[in-house]
Amino acid sequence: MSDLLGATAVVTGASRGIGAAVARSLAEAGVNVGLGSRSGDDLGIEGAVARHCDVRDPHQLKELVDETVEAFGGLDILVVNAGVGAYGPFLDLPSKDLEEMVDVNVKGTMYSIRAALPHLLKSERADIVTVASEAGRRGLPLEAVYCSSKFAQVGFMSALDHELREQGIRCTSVCPGGVATDFAMGHGRTPDMPELTGMMSSEDVAEAVMFTLTRPRNHRILEMAFRPVTETSWG
Ligand code: NAP
Numbered sequence: 001m002s003d004l005l006g007a008t009a010v011v012t013g014a015s016r017g018i019g020a021a022v023a024r025s026l027a028e029a030g031v032n033v034g035l036g037s038r039s040g041d042d043l044g045i046e047g048a049v050a051r052h053c054d055v056r057d058p059h060q061l062k063e064l065v066d067e068t069v070e071a072f073g074g075l076d077i078l079v080v081n082a083g084v085g086a087y088g089p090f091l092d093l094p095s096k097d098l099e100e101m102v103d104v105n106v107k108g109t110m111y112s113i114r115a116a117l118p119h120l121l122k123s124e125r126a127d128i129v130t131v132a133s134e135a136g137r138r139g140l141p142l143e144a145v146y147c148s149s150k151f152a153q154v155g156f157m158s159a160l161d162h163e164l165r166e167q168g169i170r171c172t173s174v175c176p177g178g179v180a181t182d183f184a185m186g187h188g189r190t191p192d193m194p195e196l197t198g199m200m201s202s203e204d205v206a207e208a209v210m211f212t213l214t215r216p217r218n219h220r221i222l223e224m225a226f227r228p229v230t231e232t233s234w235g
Contacts, residue, residue: 002214005030007125008072010065012055012112013082015041017181018131021202022079022209023048029210031077034068036061055082055108061115075119077213080112080153081131085146087189098145105149109156126169127213130157131205134177134227138234154223161222170220172212176205177227198230 009026013019015037023033027045035042036053043050049071053064069075084104086097109130120126135143136150154173161171178199185191204226212221 002125002216004077004210004213006032007076008032008034008068008074009077009079010034010036010068010075010112010116011079011081012036012053012061012064012108014043014050015039017183018176018179018202018205019079019081021206022081022131025203025206025210026077026079032068032072034064034071034075036064037082055112056103058111058115061111065115065119069119074123075116076123076125076127078112078116078120078128079131079209080109080128082108082112083131083133083183085143085183087142087146089142090144093145101145101149105146106152106156109153113160120169121167124168125217127172128157128160128164128169129172129174129209129212130154131209132157132173132175134175134225134231136173137175137223137225140234158222161220165220170212172221173223174205174208174212175223175225176200176208177231179205198228200226200228 009031011019011023014023014035020043023035023043026033034049038054040050040052042048049068051064053060084100130153132153133150135147136154139147157171157173164171179202180199181202208224
């Protein structure tokens, strides 16, 4: 197992849900954290860099990364977690939701990695982990745009792996099924939907992220998919 003590990580969308759980797990493992979200919450983590950072804006991402590097002297881990979802028949989906999913989930992922990469390239132990989704591995009903944004995220990471592996950077897509967060109750979903029973916790996903990050450096996990037992076996 690889020790993360003293490493430095940036987490996007760190204010709640999965991002907050990942940030807390990293801090508990002795990792210095730079936390970005629109609310700029520091989660009460002592010594954390925390700032307002909307991943739709490359300048705000650069500021988050630069401030983190300045505070801790480098960057080893980027967790691309910020994401949004809206559900329902494709034609009924408001244009603003379509735009937001593409802007945050697709362009936000690319902008986040662009901001962090120059620093990750200087690290001896660099990892990029995206919190993608099971929706990035198969088409799900009433999630056409969300699925396509998550497929884009997984495809981007899979292609980027070719470029970055030789430079020692590991690229991992973590693909959970349903997780009980605010997000899961996003537009078009209600708590009584049968597919939402028995969901996993944010901490379950944080454990998966920590597992990938602590693998020995002689191998990498490209994609990690897992779902609640209550979820159907699609495809
Ligand atoms: P969540 O509880 O709604 O949290 C989303 C986080 O993203 C918040 O911290 C939010 O903070 C931040 N965020 C949203 N828009 C942002 C933006 N434009 N710029 C920066 N930060 C932004 O959702 P979650 O369930 O933890 O989801 C996290 C990731 O997991 C997403 O990428 C999602 O697609 C993925 N995922 C979720 C599930 C699930 O069932 N929940 C399953 C698979 C994958 P602010 O509001 O403060 O900006």
